Amino acid sequence: xxxxxxxxxxxxxxxxxxxxxxxxxxxxxxxxxxxxxxxxxxxxxxxxxxxxxxxxxxxxxxxxxxxxxxxxxxxxxxxxxxxxxxxxxxxxxxxxxxxxxxxxxxxxxxxxxxxxxxxxxxxxxxxxxxxxxxxxxxxxxxxxxxxxxxxxxxxxxxxxxxxxxxxxxxxxxxxxxxxxxxxxxxxxxxxxxxxxxxxxxxxxxxxxxxxxxxxxxxxxxxxxxxxxxxxxxxxxxxxxxxxxxxxxxxxxxxxxxxxxxxxxxxxxxxxxxxxxxxxxxxxxxxxxxxxxxxxxxxxxxxxxxxxxxxxxxxxxxxxxxxxxxxxxxxxxxxxxxxxxxxxxxxxxxxxxxxxxxxxxxxxxxxxxxxxxxxxxxxxxxxxxxxxxxxxxxxxxxxxxxxxxxxxxxxxxxxxxxxxxxxxxxxxxxxxxxxxxxxxxxxxxxxxxxxxxxxxxxxxxxxxxxxxxxxxxxxxxxxxxxxxxxxxxxxxxxxxxxxxxxxxxxxxxxxxxxxxxxxx
Amino acid sequence: xxxxxxxxxxxxxxxxxxxxxxxxxxxxxxxxxxxxxxxxxxxxxxxxxxxxxxxxxxxxxxxxxxxxxxxxxxxxxxxxxxxxxxxxxxxxxxxxxxxxxxxxxxxxxxxxxxxxxxxxxxxxxxxxxxxxxxxxxxxxxxxxxxxxxxxxxxxxxxxxxxxxxxxxxxxxxxxxxxxxxxxxxxxxxxxxxxxxxxxxxxxxxxxxxxxxxxxxxxxxxxxxxx
Numbered sequence: 003x004x005x006x007x008x009x010x011x012x013x014x015x016x017x018x019x020x021x022x023x024x025x026x027x028x029x030x031x032x033x034x035x036x037x038x039x040x041x042x043x044x045x046x047x048x049x050x051x052x053x054x055x056x057x058x059x060x061x062x063x064x065x066x067x068x069x070x071x072x073x074x075x076x077x078x079x080x081x082x083x084x085x086x087x088x089x090x091x092x093x094x095x096x097x098x099x100x101x102x103x104x105x106x107x108x109x110x111x112x113x114x115x116x117x118x119x120x121x122x123x124x125x126x127x128x129x130x131x132x133x134x135x136x137x138x139x140x141x142x143x144x145x146x147x148x149x150x151x152x153x154x155x156x157x158x159x160x161x162x163x164x165x166x167x168x169x170x171x172x173x174x175x176x177x178x179x180x181x182x183x184x185x186x187x188x189x190x191x192x193x194x195x196x197x198x199x200x201x202x203x204x205x206x207x208x209x210x211x212x213x214x215x216x217x218x219x220x221x222x223x224x225x226x227x228x229x230x231x232x233x234x235x236x237x238x239x240x241x242x243x244x245x246x247x248x249x250x251x252x253x254x255x256x257x258x259x260x261x262x263x264x265x266x267x268x269x270x271x272x273x274x275x276x277x278x279x280x281x282x283x284x285x286x287x288x289x290x291x292x293x294x295x296x297x298x299x300x301x302x303x304x305x306x307x308x309x310x311x312x313x314x315x316x317x318x319x320x321x322x323x324x325x326x327x328x329x330x331x332x333x334x335x336x337x338x339x340x341x342x343x344x345x346x347x348x349x350x351x352x353x354x355x356x357x358x359x360x361x362x363x364x365x366x367x368x369x370x371x372x373x374x375x376x377x378x379x380x381x382x383x384x385x386x387x388x389x390x391x392x393x394x395x396x397x398x399x400x401x402x403x404x405x406x407x408x409x410x411x412x413x414x415x416x417x418x419x420x421x422x423x424x425x426x427x428x429x430x431x432x433x434x435x436x437x438x439x440x441x442x443x444x445x446x447x448x449x450x451x452x453x454x455x456x457x458x459x460x461x462x463x464x465x466x467x468x469x470x471x472x473x474x475x476x477x478x479x480x481x482x483x484x485x486x487x488x489x490x491x492x493x494x495x496x497x498x499x500x501x502x503x504x505x506x507x508x509x510x511x512x513x514x515x516x517x518x519x520x521x
Numbered sequence: 522x523x524x525x526x527x528x529x530x531x532x533x534x535x536x537x538x539x540x541x542x543x544x545x546x547x548x549x550x551x552x553x554x555x556x557x558x559x560x561x562x563x564x565x566x567x568x569x570x571x572x573x574x575x576x577x578x579x580x581x582x583x584x585x586x587x588x589x590x591x592x593x594x595x596x597x598x599x600x601x602x603x604x605x606x607x608x609x610x611x612x613x614x615x616x617x618x619x620x621x622x623x624x625x626x627x628x629x630x631x632x633x634x635x636x637x638x639x640x641x642x643x644x645x646x647x648x649x650x651x652x653x654x655x656x657x658x659x660x661x662x663x664x665x666x667x668x669x670x671x672x673x674x675x676x677x678x679x680x681x682x683x684x685x686x687x688x689x690x691x692x693x694x695x696x697x698x699x700x701x702x703x704x705x706x707x708x709x710x711x712x713x714x715x716x717x718x719x720x721x722x723x724x725x726x727x728x729x730x731x732x733x734x735x736x737x738x739x740x741x742x743x744x745x746x747x
Binding site: 003011015018415418421423424426428 | 573575596599600602603604608610614615616618627628630631632633635636675679
């Protein structure tokens with residue numbers, strides 16, 4: 003018998019039993035659809051996520067954090083427990099003691115902060131484009147008759163995300179320490195309403211007043227004036243006056259009747275501990291020029307490029323040089339808890355991250371999240387593949403059962419075929435082909451339905467994702483690759499053939515005389 | 522040519538063993554037309570099954586067209602059934618889900634003949650049995666006589682040298698019996714086939730064969746040459 007004729011006979015037999023064939027096709031098509039969509043969706047969603055992240059600029063940013071110096075491990079003598087007790091209890095207590103010693107030492111060990119020297123070293127690394135310390139500035143903005151308390155942040159001069167959210171002007175240039183960007187709401191509050199008026203704001207000068215004082219003064223000032231809101235101008239003025247008074251008081255501490263010990267204590271508390279100087283001026287005033295007006299995302303009007311890392315909202319963005327100068331010279335604190343490092347390309351992130359970690363700092367980047375995303379998607383895919391496999395196996399059992407019934411029904415037919423000269427392998431192939439034809443048709447149907455479902459799913463998912471991240475999703479979320487289609491076809495055909503093996507074997511072994519006369 | 526020497530056929534094992542054919546010796550020349558007659562259970566159908574290659578003798582030597590059937594393996598036996606022998610059964614043994622033409626076509630499909638050649642040969646075979654106008658009908662739409670004609674067409678379509686007919690008119694009325702037997706004889710004559718007719722009807726055997734073999738309890742009891 004020719005294979006073509008066997009296939010045609012198999013098809014003919016399936017058509018003779020339309021309802022049973024339809025039920026089998028439904029099961030195997032469903033399983034194959036799940037396999038196809040999982041494979042296509044797994045790849046497509048991953049690629050879309052990668053594309054979203056890479057295009058957003060987050061992929062080129064590394065967050066660097068201060069790190070504690072790991073303390074030396076306690077020695078055995080320190081955690082050994084002596085006395086009469088069971089070994090189990092001794093081991094339990096020794097473990098507890100050792101852990102408490104480690105925790106205590108780590109807690110009290112020095113924190114390695116990001117100082118200007120560390121930032122400069124990081125900036126000098128190959129492929130690093132910008133280093134922006136994460137610092138929040140509290141200040142009063144003055145412009146003509148306008149005056150308001152505000153918070154500000156440092157912004158990367160290279161920020162791609164910020165460049166997409168400019169209403170007027172341009173992002174900050176690398177060496178433009180005098181430049182600032184302001185939020186559109188602030189522009190409105192300043193009286194610049196229409197688009198034309200907002201454009202005229204670019205190039206205008208503003209004055210920022212920072213309250214000075216070291217850490218000791220700032221804490222005391224907060225303590226005595228905590229009933230007012232942080233952005234109350236009254237509070238700002240009161241604290242400034244208080245710091246001025248304190249400066250004079252510290253300067254004149256020798257004239258007081260305090261004991262030498264008390265005088266020394268006050269000096270140590272209120273002077274900068276690092277520089278051992280008296281507190282600087284209470285009010286620092288700086289002039290800046292507005293270079294651009296920006297706006298937030300649809301989801302969050304203040305959502306800036308670093309909002310994902312938990313930064314507060316800000317209406318003024320300073321150049322990193324200005325922010326660093328404020329931290330060092332106004333706040334008298336040459337140390338940052340964290341900084342954002344921008345690199346030229348996503349592919350440079352891992353290498354730069356390693357170098358930063360070698361300096362002793364902790365890092366976080368989207369690059370390290372990629373592996374996590376990969377793992378999560380792979381895990382979900384594995385679960386869905388398992389479900390699909392279970393559907394296919396259950397269907398295969400059903401198909402096997404159907405084919406066995408079919409063999410019983412067609413026993414006389416097989417007997418006749420054998421009496422006419424059909425060999426055992428012809429009957430075997432005929433039954434296996436029935437399974438294979440079933441699998442092939444099911445895979446074809448699954449491909450068509452999967453494509454339709456994928457198109458619908460793509461639309462729904464794309465609008466959902468774009469609504470969430472405020473970015474355009476590039477490419478298809480369900481990407482059908484040749485290997486995934488081949489996998490689906492292979493799985494459907496192989497499972498149907500396996501389901502047909504037992505019935506086919508039974509049919510092939512039939513005695514033609516007995517088979518012909520069986521009803 | 523059929524040559525059977527000391528053929529024994531048993532079913533089951535001792536002590537419940539049944540002897541279906543016992544010490545059968547028979548020679549049938551090529552082109553001869555013989556009948557095997559006997560009562561039910563005499564072993565005539567078993568003998569026909571042995572001759573058609575559907576069953577094997579327990580012992581003895583059975584040579585048909587130069588092939589010693591007892592020495593053939595399963596595939597060789599299937600090949601013998603496909604190429605050398607055509608069988609017409611009492612109950613027609615047509616596949617109900619296939620049309621008359623498709624039933625006739627089946628041996629050619631098994632042989633691996635291309636579709637375009639099959640169409641012409643099947644049409645010829647149906648023409649010979651007078652059913653060319655019923656080619657696309659399913660068995661349920663055919664009368665008993667027509668069904669048997671389809672079975673005859675299927676038996677001869679592969680051009681065998683030996684035609685076996687097992688009670689071919691057992692389910693038919695007397696007029697149709699005559700028509701069918703005349704058709705079988707005509708085809709056997711035209712194609713110079715060796716014909717072995719199995720029947721319990723002695724008159725029919727006398728009318729349509731040159732030699733009659735009578736069987737009783739598995740033994741060949743009498744051979745009558747006309």
